[in-house]
Amino acid sequence: MSDRKDHLVGEFPLLPKQERAQQKRKSLLKSGHALFIMKGYEYTTAKEIAAHAGVATGTFYRYFSDKRQLLMSLLEDQIEMLMPPEPKWGVRDPESTLAALLEAHDRRIKEMGLQRLLPELLAKDSEFAEVLAAAKRKIYDRILSGVKKAYEHNLVWKDLDLNTVTWAMMILAENAPEKMKQYGKQADYREVAKVICRMIFPPDVIIRLQTEAECKVDEIE
Structure with missing residues (x-):
């Protein structure tokens, strides 16, 4: 156990x-x-x-x-399913890949249904809040590690703080679809993925990833 x-x-x-x-x-x-x-x-x-x-x-x-x-x-056994998905860098079409990951994550969350209880639980159960925070730190560290490797491969902006980039990406992945719904718009995961990718990759890198042969993913992840 x-x-x-x-x-x-x-x-x-x-x-x-x-x-x-x-x-x-x-x-x-x-x-x-x-x-x-x-x-x-x-x-x-x-x-x-x-x-x-x-x-x-x-x-x-x-x-x-x-x-x-x-x-x-x-x-x-489902806490990690509540976390935003871990992106894959260096793939030929990062926007479509990330959009598919976000959509699949949202589908799993809806199937679970228990995410509706989180605000109530977090306010009243400090132990659960600590466990959820620890799970978020783990996915943050994994995403940051991937961003750093992408940085080493000259795929991401060189003048941005990678910790801040990772934090912003998690905020968008977790909250953008729900915020869209609050303002009367249907969740568009392609648009969310596009914003995240524009934040991560310079324009020339996006073009290169879309047109060149797929990079070796095992070198980037």
Whole structure:
């Protein structure tokens, strides 16, 4: 069990081995997921989750200490999916590649549904906020490493601070589609990708990447 899992979830009352018990636990997780999305975390109770799953309230507490543990179990293996995607540099068409990554990321987020709970959780659960912040730092470090390698290959602007570039890119990737929706525009990932790429690459590099043979990606990533 990882340190992160210990920190987020804690020790379960029971981890079932029999298939029937495993199915009950999975049913509780599925019901919790549905109710958290429908009602929000604060207004969902363990009793409601158990009823939705078709089991007694006591059965809920057989597998989970409380509703927080159930929610963190849902989020545990999906935290990295909440993070913005890591771009690929040195590909022939960086705008299209990044747009596809952003679109796929948004599709995964929507399928999860739990991102709607994040503002509520971050305001009330300091442990979860710390774990999410640590996950963001990890993806930031990975993206920064890629930008630095692209810099070494003379692909990015030479007069920009790479830490600031990475920070700005993460802000755009995380928030631009939602901001577009707030102003009545449909999320256009190609436009978001275009802005990010213009921020990263000088015009001549973009032209070169679009027209030349694809660079060796393993040298850039």
